[in-house]
């Protein structure tokens with residue numbers, strides 16, 4: 428798939444509330460495939476639709492061990508559509524994050540250690556999961572993107 432240009436912080440698309448996905452069609456699948464390719468090319472472990480100039484409530488999350496999170500699990504990319512965070516742990520964890528829309532910078536961000544989430548897959552089927560540690564961090568980071576929130580607003 429073609430690589431999509433990544434929006435940089437300051438662009439309006441990154442400040443908006445994403446729009447709920449209603450049509451689970453071939454166009455959605457194509458967008459998800461292009462997002463996955465763009466994430467992989469950028470060596471990311473997540474990417475949200477607004478970052479590729481699409482206003483939809485959709486992101487991809489993956490996980491792999493990396494220098495900051497050497498014990499992160501290997502997780503194949505998961506397509507997350509119309510996500511909701513149902514419960515968050517009171518435990519918070521500080522960790523280093525990057526953002527494809529804020530290239531070359533790293534921030535220490537506090538996140539909930541564990542979260543309970545619901546979302547739809549590409550077929551529109553609802554999934555529910557409990558996420559923890561690095562994967563919970565990525566989900567919260569990407570979920571922020573769908574609310575028009577980037578690291579800059581969280582790293583005061």
Ligand SMILES: O=C(O)C[C@@H](Cc1ccccc1)[C@H](O)SCc1ccccc1
Pocket residue numbers: 470471472473474475493495523524525526527528564565568569
């Ligand atoms: O901008 C994005 O959404 C991609 C983020 C995903 C991420 C969020 C929080 C914590 C880690 C990653 C990154 O830029 S992907 C690059 C990366 C990969 C592994 C570890 C840190 C940063």
Ligand SMILES: [Zn+2]
Pocket residue numbers: 525526527528568572
């Ligand atoms: Zn980001």
